[in-house]
Amino acid sequence: MTNGIILKTKEFVQSKLKTAEAGHDWFHVERVWKNARLILENETANIMVVELAALLHDIADSKFHDGDEELGPRITRSFLSSLHLEETTIAHVCNIIKNMSFKASLGKIEFWSKELEIVQDADRLDAIGAIGIARAFNYGGYKNRSMYDPAIKPKENQSKEEYKNTTAPTINHFYEKLLLLKDKMNTETGKRLAESRHQYMLDFLHQFFNEWEGKQ
Ligand code: ADP
Ligand code: NI
Known part of the structure; x- marks a missing residue:
């Protein structure tokens, strides 16, 4: 079951990624989202946080935005705030997006959670x-x-x-x-x-x- 928040997020990401290049287009995000749900069948975690982070994880890849690693979390925060989600949920999703790239896993890790582990695994599976x-x-x-x-x-x-x-x-x-x-x-x-x-x-x-x- 896809609830209203997930559905709105899905539509937001789909429209944002309309012109994205093939490696990080909506279909990549959709596959990562599916992979995350598959992992969730066997792992205990906050489902809402995992699904939101999977959907939003490539909303603004720093590679295509002059290395700006803050842009993705910034867009995410403003979008999730508009849905009136709890601050703890918003902060958690932003932290996942900020810290889960392959680059971040080569050093400078500032945040870790089970939910991040799941979304990162889902991205790597793709x-x-x-x-x-x-x-x-x-x-x-x-x-x-x-x-x-x-x-x-x-x-x-x-x-x-x-x-x-x-x-x-x-x-x-x-x-x-x-x-x-x-x-x-x-x-x-x-x-x-x-x-x-x-x-x-x-x-x-x-x-x-x-x-x-x-x-x-
Ligand atoms: P991610 O978004 O998962 O961190 P990248 O942006 O590095 O990954 O890469 C996106 C896709 O392009 C991945 O499937 C990756 O394997 C592929 N890719 C990245 N760099 C290369 C490369 N040098 N040669 C071939 N494929 C690459
Ligand atoms: Ni990705």
Whole structure:
């Protein structure tokens, strides 16, 4: 059951993300929301906070707003205030949005909660498996990257700047980020869901390299 607050939030996000690029469009948000609800079936948490944060988590990605990491939480706060939600709920959702990016997980963590863990897991699930593969090649194509180049090896432990400005082939992204996500899952349920999506990427890579070498 989707209650009135969730429904209004859904409509707000849908209209805000009408012109968003494919990696962070409404359908990404909708999948993260669905993943979060799937995780909630087996985890105890504040359902309203999780659903609101899942819906609002990419409302203003700092990558597309001159690195302004406050914009998303600001839009979120003003929208949720207009719905007259309790301050504790608003503050919690804003804290999740501020702290859950991959970037934040590389350092400077200021806030933590079970609800954040669930939304972060839900977002990470959308970066792996079949959807994760599709998103990676979509992103690589948009950036005009090659699919694969045997001479360009994946880099471990890249700095934030290196990661952001890489021009490496898309296959490298699997080794630099996507295959590492399984072990970063927070919740038991998230870990379990990540397993099969992870295996699917391994199978894909195996097949990709076979075909690259002209094998069956
Ligand atoms: P998120 O919004 O989940 O923090 P990003 O904005 O870093 O993730 O990436 C959005 C999507 O684009 C993800 O599916 C991610 O795997 C993909 N992506 C990001 N960087 C690269 C890259 N260098 N090569 C291929 N895909 C990428
Ligand atoms: Ni996201």
